[in-house]
Amino acid sequence: MPIYEYQAVNPDDACPSCRHGFEIFQKINEKPLSTCICCGTKVKKIVSLCRAAVIEYSEAHKQVENRIHHYEKSGMWSHAAELADKQSEKTGDKSLKTRALENYNLAGVDSGTLSRHTKPDD
Numbered sequence: 001m002p003i004y005e006y007q008a009v010n011p012d013d014a015c016p017s018c019r020h021g022f023e024i025f026q027k028i029n030e031k032p033l034s035t036c037i038c039c040g041t042k043v044k045k046i047v048s049l050c051r052a053a054v055i056e057y058s059e060a061h062k063q064v065e066n067r068i069h070h071y072e073k074s075g076m077w078s079h080a081a082e083l084a085d086k087q088s089e090k091t092g093d094k095s096l097k098t099r100a101l102e103n104y105n106l107a108g109v110d111s112g113t114l115s116r117h118t119k120p121d122d
Ligand SMILES: [Zn+2]
Pocket: 014, 015, 016, 017, 018, 019, 036, 037, 038, 039, 040, 041
């Protein structure tokens, strides 16, 4: 999950936590905050730190991909499938979803039984 940083628009109305900015974990599709969670004053998102969090995030994504690759190399198909499946749901990456299904097949799991978990393509 990326980290976002917010800061009070008007420091005079701010509490100690938002006067200098506070960090919060949010899902990518979560609505940005408009008020401080502590004192309710108006806050704005600080963009530069948000971008840094995105870099961290893709770094973490790469690590997960490496682990999937490692499982595949070791023939641990169900491990690879589960990890790819989870990661694809987290990131919305469709190629990872395909990879998960392929690995489920290799693990001997009938991908037909998984269809109820699969969201239809839009
Ligand atoms: Zn505040």
